[in-house]
Amino acid sequence: MSPQRFPLRRAAISxxxxxxAGAGSLGIALRSSLASDHQDTPEVELHPRLDIxxxxxxxGSNADRIALVLTTSSPLTPAASVGAVFDPDILYQIKxxxxxxxxEDLVLQFTFDGAGDAQQVTMHGPVAPGQxxxxxxxxxxxxxxSGPTNTVLGSASAVQLFAxxxxxxxxxxxxxxFRIIPDRAPVQGPLSKIxxxxxxxxxxxxxxxxxxxxxxxxxxxxxxxxxLLAPNAGADPKLGIWATTSR
Amino acid sequence: MLPFIPRRTATLxxxxxxxxxSLGCSRTADQQGLITGTRPAVSRSGRVFTQRERLGNPLxxxxxxxxxxxxxxNTGIPSTDVAEFTxxxxxxxxxxxxxxxxxxxxxxxxxxxxxxxxxxxxxxxxPATPVFWLSWVFGGYGGRSLxxxxxxxxxxxxxxxxxxNTNNVTPGLTTDNVNGNDVAFGAxxxxxxAAH
Numbered sequence: 001m002s003p004q005r006f007p008l009r010r011a012a013i014s015x016x017x018x019x020x021a022g023a024g025s026l027g028i029a030l031r032s033s034l035a036s037d038h039q040d041t042p043e044v045e046l047h048p049r050l051d052i053x054x055x056x057x058x059x060g061s062n063a064d065r066i067a068l069v070l071t072t073s074s075p076l077t078p079a080a081s082v083g084a085v086f087d088p089d090i091l092y093q094i095k096x097x098x099x100x101x102x103x104e105d106l107v108l109q110f111t112f113d114g115a116g117d118a119q120q121v122t123m124h125g126p127v128a129p130g131q132x133x134x135x136x137x138x139x140x141x142x143x144x145x146s147g148p149t150n151t152v153l154g155s156a157s158a159v160q161l162f163a164x165x166x167x168x169x170x171x172x173x174x175x176x177x178f179r180i181i182p183d184r185a186p187v188q189g190p191l192s193k194i195x196x197x198x199x200x201x202x203x204x205x206x207x208x209x210x211x212x213x214x215x216x217x218x219x220x221x222x223x224x225x226x227x228l229l230a231p232n233a234g235a236d237p238k239l240g241i242w243a244t245t246s247r
Numbered sequence: 248m249l250p251f252i253p254r255r256t257a258t259l260x261x262x263x264x265x266x267x268x269s270l271g272c273s274r275t276a277d278q279q280g281l282i283t284g285t286r287p288a289v290s291r292s293g294r295v296f297t298q299r300e301r302l303g304n305p306l307x308x309x310x311x312x313x314x315x316x317x318x319x320x321n322t323g324i325p326s327t328d329v330a331e332f333t334x335x336x337x338x339x340x341x342x343x344x345x346x347x348x349x350x351x352x353x354x355x356x357x358x359x360x361x362x363x364x365x366x367x368x369x370x371x372x373x374p375a376t377p378v379f380w381l382s383w384v385f386g387g388y389g390g391r392s393l394x395x396x397x398x399x400x401x402x403x404x405x406x407x408x409x410x411x412n413t414n415n416v417t418p419g420l421t422t423d424n425v426n427g428n429d430v431a432f433g434a435x436x437x438x439x440x441a442a443h
Contacts, residue, residue: 037302040309041317044300052302057363057390059378061436063371069393069439078443091296102326102360111291133324134298138291152436162437167430169393169439173423180420184314202419212429213443220437225367236369238383240325240362241390242303246296 038074038170039186046187048073049087053216054170055094055243060222061156067222068094068108070243074168074216081165081215085119085149086112090247091136092219096126097240098230103132106228109139110163110219112149121153121163121219122146126227136246160222168216173207176200298322303361305380305391306401311339311358325360332359344405345415354404357384365390393432393439398423 037053044051049072056069070092076084086092091111095104109124123144130137147153150164175194178185180202182195191210229237300321302308308320312335323331333355340351369376369388376387380397383389391397399422403409407421430440 037305037309041321043318044321050299052300054305055302055363055391056393057365058392059367059370059388063374066365066367066390067436067438071439081442091291097325097362102324102328102362134322136296136298137294156436160436165442166437167428167440167442169428169432171396171425171428172398173425177423184309203423205424207422207424209425209429215442218437218439220439222436228367235372236366239365239367240303240360241365242301242325242362244298244301246298 038174042187048076049090049217050245050247052243052245053168055241056169057239057241064224064226065222066225066228067220068241069169069221070094070110070219071166071168071170071216072218072245074170074214075211076165076168076215076217078213078215083116084165084215084217085115086110086121086163086217087247088112088114090245091138093136093244093246094219094221095129095242095244096228098228098233098237100238100240102240104129105230107136107139108221111138112163117150119149120146121149121161123159123161123221126223136244156222158223159227160220162218162220164218165215166218168211168214169218170211171209172211173203174210176204176207301361303363304358305397307336307358307361310401310405311336313338320361325362328360332361340405344417346405346412347414350410350412350414354410357381363389363391393428396426398425 037051039045039048039051051072051074053071053074054069056067058067059065060067072086072092073084088111091109093110094108096106096108097103098105105128106126107129108126111122113120113122123146124139124141125144127139127141130139144159145154145161152160152162154160175191178191178194179200180198182198185191185194228239298321301323303325308317312320312332316332316335320332336355336358337348337351340346340354341348364383366383366387366389369386370378377385378388378390378392380391380395380400381389400409402421402423406417408416409421428440432438432440
């Protein structure tokens with residue numbers, strides 16, 4: 001990660017601190033919920049391998065490279081992490097729009113075979129999809145790379161890939177959040193016991209990171225950003241990046 | 248002995264079936280519930296995969312899109328987001344957060360289509376360019392870094408004056424008071440910290 005981000009991050013925290021210090025007093029009931037995108041419908045909660053938790057895009061080891069991260073399957077406790085692997089029946093994708101129309105021009109596709117420590121990851125792309133939108137097929141042509149999970153694959157000067165069990169990088173006081181707005185709590189597990197009436201109207205201080213000690217399955221790719229740009233990209237190209245799971 | 252052979256065969260078959268069943272059960276041990284098991288691999292050749300979940304910006308679907316629309320959002324596509332979900336976002340910002348319509352429209356415009364907007368050359372042009380979620384709005388790289396406190400950025404914008412709007416801020420809802428990850432991120436690939 002490039003070091004210049006950290007001073008700016010501190011600046012953002014300072015802004016937030018000023019917000020706290022300068023805030024007036026007004027109570028408004030918060031009726032909705034917040035996690036980055038963990039367990040946002042019963043379908044993905046009950047099939048956590050489908051659940052995309054977070055997506056990240058940031059500069060890689062130098063300014064010409066970009067790192068992309070997709071996390072899934074959180075919350076995995078250490079006990080639940082034993083033997084936790086990606087679902088071979090699911091197509092995991094990171095999609096990139098480089099023309100500004102909200103349609104993917106390039107896709108990175110990840111599929112998995114086998115189970116346990118022997119699970120293998122296969123990456124296709126970035127390449128134009130055979131079919132954009134909700135229905136997708138594996139792109140034509142051979143894979144970009146494949147190899148074992150939980151291993152850094154590829155080259156630091158070209159495409160690098162890692163897929164496997166990691167710490168869930170997201171952090172939030174989810175328990176307090178559901179006390180404030182219980183209607184979006186998950187349908188099972190400890191957090192489902194909160195509510196149904198709101199039990200708090202503000203965050204607590206200090207907060208408690210609900211995802212401390214929690215794992216996720218993660219896919220991390222780093223590659224030259226030129227591989228994601230349109231052929232005629234100008235001096236200040238714009239990308240739109242999102243992730244999907246399909247089966 | 249002869250009459251016992253079929254019985255032994257039946258016992259063997261039953262053992263094999265029970266073993267297979269118990270193996271099948273153990274495959275789901277890291278999850279809860281009947282439909283959560285990792286399914287066996289099937290041929291991907293020529294298979295048409297159907298989208299079940301998607302994510303671009305953090306917090307957009309979870310916080311602002313109505314719960315009843317989450318499935319529509321998960322199976323949606325960015326090119327129709329503005330038409331499909333602008334009302335959910337502006338409705339949340341005006342109705343729940345109590346902010347003015349113009350402010351709601353500005354925020355919805357920055358978050359839809361629901362993609363992580365990233366200007367990957369801006370850090371090449373200027374090494375000091377801001378690199379964090381939504382920084383593209385004021386000339387930064389945008390994207391989303393592992394270190395970004397997106398909860399506080401989101402809460403600060405929705406309920407606080409992070410974007411300069413001081414009308415109707417809601418103290419107590421502008422930060423969750425969790426200011427960083429529980430473990431440090433890596434300085435080198437793959438960046439995300441090792442599992443617990």
